[in-house]
Structures are given as C-alpha cells and as structure tokens.
Amino acid sequence: MRFPALLLAVIAAVSLAGPLVAHFLGADPATVDLLHRFAGPSLAHPLGTDELGRDILLRLMEGGRVSLTIGIAAALAAAAAGTAVGLTAGYVGGWTDRVLMRLADGMIALPLLPLLIVLAALDLHKIGVSRAFADSPGISLVRIVVLTVLVVWTTAARLVRGATLVTKRRDFVRAAQSLGAGVPHILWRHVLPNVMAPLVVATTLSVGDIILLESVLSFLGLGVQPPLASWGSMLSNAEELISSSPLLAVYPGVMIFLTVIACNLLGDALLRRFDPREPGRV
Amino acid sequence: MIRFTTVRLVEIAAMLVLMSFVIYALIGLMPGDPIDLMLGADPHLTAADVARLKLLYGVDRPLLERYLAWAQAALQGDLGYSRLFLTPVAATLLPRLGNSLILMGSSFVLAFAASLGLGIAAARRPLSRFDGAINLACFAGVSLPTFWLALILILVFAEGLGWLPASGMGGGEAGDLGDRLRHLVLPVATLTIVNTGGYTRYVRAAMRDALGQDHIRTARAKGAGEGRIIWHHALRSAMVPVATILALSFGTLVSGALVTEEMFAYPGMGKLIFDAVMGNDFNLALAALLLATAVTMFANLAADLAYAWLDPRVKYS
Numbered sequence: 001m002r003f004p005a006l007l008l009a010v011i012a013a014v015s016l017a018g019p020l021v022a023h024f025l026g027a028d029p030a031t032v033d034l035l036h037r038f039a040g041p042s043l044a045h046p047l048g049t050d051e052l053g054r055d056i057l058l059r060l061m062e063g064g065r066v067s068l069t070i071g072i073a074a075a076l077a078a079a080a081a082g083t084a085v086g087l088t089a090g091y092v093g094g095w096t097d098r099v100l101m102r103l104a105d106g107m108i109a110l111p112l113l114p115l116l117i118v119l120a121a122l123d124l125h126k127i128g129v130s131r132a133f134a135d136s137p138g139i140s141l142v143r144i145v146v147l148t149v150l151v152v153w154t155t156a157a158r159l160v161r162g163a164t165l166v167t168k169r170r171d172f173v174r175a176a177q178s179l180g181a182g183v184p185h186i187l188w189r190h191v192l193p194n195v196m197a198p199l200v201v202a203t204t205l206s207v208g209d210i211i212l213l214e215s216v217l218s219f220l221g222l223g224v225q226p227p228l229a230s231w232g233s234m235l236s237n238a239e240e241l242i243s244s245s246p247l248l249a250v251y252p253g254v255m256i257f258l259t260v261i262a263c264n265l266l267g268d269a270l271l272r273r274f275d276p277r278e279p280g281r282v
Numbered sequence: 283m284i285r286f287t288t289v290r291l292v293e294i295a296a297m298l299v300l301m302s303f304v305i306y307a308l309i310g311l312m313p314g315d316p317i318d319l320m321l322g323a324d325p326h327l328t329a330a331d332v333a334r335l336k337l338l339y340g341v342d343r344p345l346l347e348r349y350l351a352w353a354q355a356a357l358q359g360d361l362g363y364s365r366l367f368l369t370p371v372a373a374t375l376l377p378r379l380g381n382s383l384i385l386m387g388s389s390f391v392l393a394f395a396a397s398l399g400l401g402i403a404a405a406r407r408p409l410s411r412f413d414g415a416i417n418l419a420c421f422a423g424v425s426l427p428t429f430w431l432a433l434i435l436i437l438v439f440a441e442g443l444g445w446l447p448a449s450g451m452g453g454g455e456a457g458d459l460g461d462r463l464r465h466l467v468l469p470v471a472t473l474t475i476v477n478t479g480g481y482t483r484y485v486r487a488a489m490r491d492a493l494g495q496d497h498i499r500t501a502r503a504k505g506a507g508e509g510r511i512i513w514h515h516a517l518r519s520a521m522v523p524v525a526t527i528l529a530l531s532f533g534t535l536v537s538g539a540l541v542t543e544e545m546f547a548y549p550g551m552g553k554l555i556f557d558a559v560m561g562n563d564f565n566l567a568l569a570a571l572l573l574a575t576a577v578t579m580f581a582n583l584a585a586d587l588a589y590a591w592l593d594p595r596v597k598y599s
Contacts (some may be wrong), residue, residue, distance in 0.1 A: 253430035
C-alpha cells in the first residue's frame with residue numbers, strides 16, 4: 001500500500017510544482033519556439049522540446065495536473081451521484097428502486113466508447129449553450145468530467161444500494177427509527193458509514209479508469225483541447241513523429257501508465273485492508 | 283427459461299428502438315450540417331439549390347418526423363447512403379464486421395488461452411512469489427493505455443526492426459493470405475496483451491474460490507490426482523463466472539477494438555464508427571452505432587443464459 005501511495009504522491013507533487021519550475025525556466029507549457037524544435041535535453045529544457053519548440057517537461061507536468069484533476073474530480077462526482085442514487089433506490093425501494101437499477105444495468109449494455117465519442121464531439125452550441133462558452137478552453141475539462149461521470153456512477157450506485165438494503169433491516173437502524181430519527185439522519189449516520197469502505201475502494205479504482213478514458217479521448221482529439229496540455233493529446237501529436245522523435249511518444253505514455261497502475265494498486269491494497277476475507281498482503 | 287428469454291428479447295427490442303431515437307437525435311447535434319457539406323463540396327450550388335436540397339432531405343422538418351421517416355426506411359432494409367464511401371450503408375458495414383470478427387476473435391482466443399494458463403497456475407500457489415508476480419503483471423496489463431501500447435509496438439517492430447507492417451489489412455488484390463496474417467500480428471498482439479491482464483484476474487479469483495470448496499476437499503480425500511482436481515473438478519465451477527465475463531466481453535466485439543483499429547488503420551467496425559462520426563457520415567454512423575448496441579445487448583443476454591446453463595443452481599423465472 002505504501003508504494004502506490006508514494007508513487008501517486010510523487011506524481012502529484014511533481015505536477016503541482018510545474019508553475020514553479022516554469023518560473024525558473026522562464027517559459028510556460030504553451031510557449032512556442034519554432035527556432036528550437038526537437039531540441040535535446042539542456043539546462044533550459046531538461047527533457048528537450050517538441051515539434052513546436054515547447055518544453056516537454058513543463059507540458060508533462062501540466063498534463064499531470066490536468067489528468068489528476070479530471071480523474072479525482074470525476075471520481076468524486078461519480079461517487080456522490082452514485083451514492084445519492086444508491087441510497088434512494090435502496091431506502092425507498094419499490095418502483096423507484098426498480099427504475100433506477102434498470103437504468104444502471106442498461107448502462108453496461110451499451111457500447112460506451114463509441115457513444116462517448118459521439119457525446120464528446122457534440123456541438124454544444126446546438127443544445128443552447130452560448131457560442132462563447134461552448135468554445136472556451138476550460139469547457140473541454142468540464143465536458144470530460146460530465147461524460148466520465150455518466151459512465152462511472154453505476155458502480156457506486158450498485159454498491160450503496162446493496163449496503164442500504166442490508167443495513168436498513170439491521171436492529172440498530174430499527175432502534176434509531178423507533179426513537180424518531182429522521183430519514184436523512186439514518187442514511188447519513190447509520191447507513192453511509194457501513195458502505196464507506198467499499199465506496200472508497202471503488203472510487204480509488206475509478207480514478208485510474210477515468211484517467212485512461214480521458215487519455216483515450218484526448219488522444220482522439222476529443223478530450224482536453226489546446227492550449228492545455230494533456231498526456232493523451234501529447235501522444236496524438238507524437239504519433240505522426242514516431243519515426244523521427246520516438247521519445248515524444250514514450251514520456252507521456254509512461255506517465256499515464258504509472259499513474260493508472262498506482263491508482264489500481266492503491267485501490268487493491270485498500271480492498272485487502274478493508275475486506276477481512278482477503279488475505280492481508282499489504 | 284423460455285419465458286425469461288422471451289421477456290429479455292422484448293426488452294432488447296424496446297431498448298434498441300429507444301436507443302435508435304437517442305442516437306438519431308445525438309447525431310443531429312454533431313457539428314456540421316449535411317447541406318453545408320454538400321455546399322462545400324460543390325461551390326456551384328446556388329441558394330435555390332440549397333433550398334431544394336433542404337426540402338428533398340427534409341432537414342427543416344421536426345426531429346420526430348425525420349426519425350420516423352428514417353425508421354420506416356430502415357425497417358424496409360434501406361439504411362441510406364454513406365457519404366464517405368459512396369455506397370449503400372449495409373454494403374459498407376458487412377465486410378467491416380467480418381474484419382473486426384477476425385481481429386477480435388483471434389486475440390480473444392489467444393488472451394483466453396493465456397489467462398487460463400496463468401490464472402490457474404497462480405491460483406494453485408496462492409500468496410506465493412509467482413502469484414504476486416502474476417498479480418502485478420495483470421495490474422500492468424489493465425493499466426496500459428491501448429493506444430500507447432500500439433504506438434510502442436509500431437515503434438519497435440515496424441519502425442525499428444522493420445519486421446512487421448504498421449498499418450492496413452494487407453492481402454492486396456490477390457488476397458495474399460501470408461500478407462494478411464503479417465498485418466494482423468501487431469493489432470492482435472496489442473489486444474491480446476491488453477485483455478489478458480483482466481481475464482487472468484477473473485480466472486485466478488474464480489479458481490481460488492473453486493479450489494477452496496468442499497467438493498475439492500472430498501476429491502482430494504478420495505485420492506484424485508492434482509490434474510484431475512484442477513481440470514475436472516475445480517475448472518467446472520470456476521468456469522461459471524469466467525463464462526459470464528467472456529460473454530460480456532463478446533459484447534465489445536463491434537466497438538471494443540476501436541482504438542486498436544484506429545491505431546493500425548485496420549478496416550474494422552471500430553474504425554468505421556470513428557471515421558463516420560468524425561466525417562459527418564450520419565447514415566453510416568447511425569447504423570454502425572445501432573449495430574454495436576444490438577451486439578452488446580445480445581452478448582449480455584448470452585452471458586445470463588450461459589450462467590444458468592453452466593450452473594444448475596441458477597434458475598430464471
């Protein structure tokens with residue numbers, strides 16, 4: 001558990017230090033310098049420059065901030081949305097439960113990547129978003145978070161619903177009910193703590209999945225939009241230059257791989273710690 | 283069982299109708315306008331021509347009306363014309379579906395065989411160093427971005443060593459089988475590496491559960507050999523969850539290789555969907571997405587039925 005947590009902390013710290021490093025190097029990740037394209041490593045550019053003379057190290061750091069922000073924000077939002085749905089379905093039961101869970105099941109029965117590509121390519125202007133907002137650079141981040149939440153919420157919803165169904169019949173919940181506790185109090189104080197452990201595991205694991213999904217969409221040109229750097233979009237530029245400058249394609253991929261495997265290993269370690277049936281090998 | 287299947291088939295039909303409408307509406311929200319595209323392709327069109335074309339294609343009619351017209355034609359087998367390929371949509375889809383089947387089928391067989399071997403070997407020595415190594419390798423597999431793995435394989439085996447072609451399907455006019463096979467190696471390798479990690483984790487978990495069951499202890503007590511216990515007794519109960527996962531992954535047949543096909547310019551369904559969506563080929567995108575949805579839904583049904591068929595304790599009613 002220590003190793004993946006440490007790895008994630010290092011990646012996050014280095015990414016966050018980006019602006020500071022940029023200050024010392026006297027450049028920013030979007031600075032184009034056509035006189036120094038494909039430069040090798042130097043003091044001014046520790047990892048060299050890309051096809052537009054931009055500093056690769058600074059772009060990798062910005063990509064890290066973008067990927068981790070999207071991954072964590074979307075994972076938390078999906079966990080919150082899934083928890084709300086799961087608590088409602090589990091506690092209210094009946095038709096509400098049936099409709100909500102059919103919806104969650106229906107999501108798995110869809111070809112998600114192609115549909116996400118369609119959603120990512122939608123012209124927001126055509127659904128009534130103002131032209132200025134639809135074309136602003138930050139909108140691509142919001143769009144990816146919304147899209148991934150649409151896909152990821154079902155896991156949390158299923159977990160929380162299951163735990164709610166079991167917990168609401170337990171004696172301590174009955175006791176609280178008979179003492180006159182309100183529904184919000186019961187859900188918040190009695191039901192939710194009982195599902196926290198698996199929810200934390202699922203959310204940690206989903207961060208890795210979301211970062212992978214973001215990198216695929218950005219690679220296909222549908223995710224994070226320039227001038228913002230993202231590991232996925234860096235790779236899509238590198239694809240055309242693979243024979244002349246292969247290193248451009250190696251760095252961002254290694255970063256995605258390390259980040260995602262760290263999230264997955266951390267989630268797995270948390271699972272072993274929380275689940276008494278799993279042999280402890282933390 | 284028959285009742286269950288019938289109900290599910292009706293549900294699938296209803297979902298497909300619903301999805302066809304949703305996808306139809308979404309496609310209309312894509313950037314670009316079919317008439318503008320025609321205008322771009324032929325600058326001699328006049329304003330009067332534009333008005334006539336709009337009337338002909340009915341782009342100004344309400345969404346529901348346009349959808350019903352499309353659905354009526356589609357039910358009669360007319361899916362329209364593909365703008366990119368200049369052929370009827372159905373004629374474009376079918377060969378692509380075959381290509382995807384070859385790509386996904388071969389990588390599926392390889393990944394399943396590898397995961398069966400690795401998963402069983404790991405489950406037989408739980409918590410050993412070997413088990414730990416397999417576990418770590420599986421995590422590496424599921425954490426690899428497919429497109430990056432493809433890039434690296436192209437870099438090493440096509441650009442660097444020059445052993446294998448990096449893109450296309452090969453075969454040429456004569457349909458040279460050896461050339462086609464050589465073109466398949468890298469995409470199949472990519473998909474196999476990416477999928478083996480996930481499958482192995484399922485096989486390993488299922489085998490470990492199976493090996494801990496009472497009937498295995500009974501078989502051991504009766505003196506059954508290790509091979510018989512693994513392959514005859516444990517594998518049978520382990521196959522129940524594994525078969526479900528495999529049937530589900532069959533659902534990704536049409537679209538699962540989208541990224542891989544795109545990377546290797548392999549003319550399959552995934553690349554077709556991507557190109558159609560990106561190229562504003564509305565008719566083709568719509569039909570291809572619906573086909574992908576239908577295949578996924580039928581695979582889900584197949585997973586449920588396989589579950590009941592393999593595990594006599596499961597009864598649907």
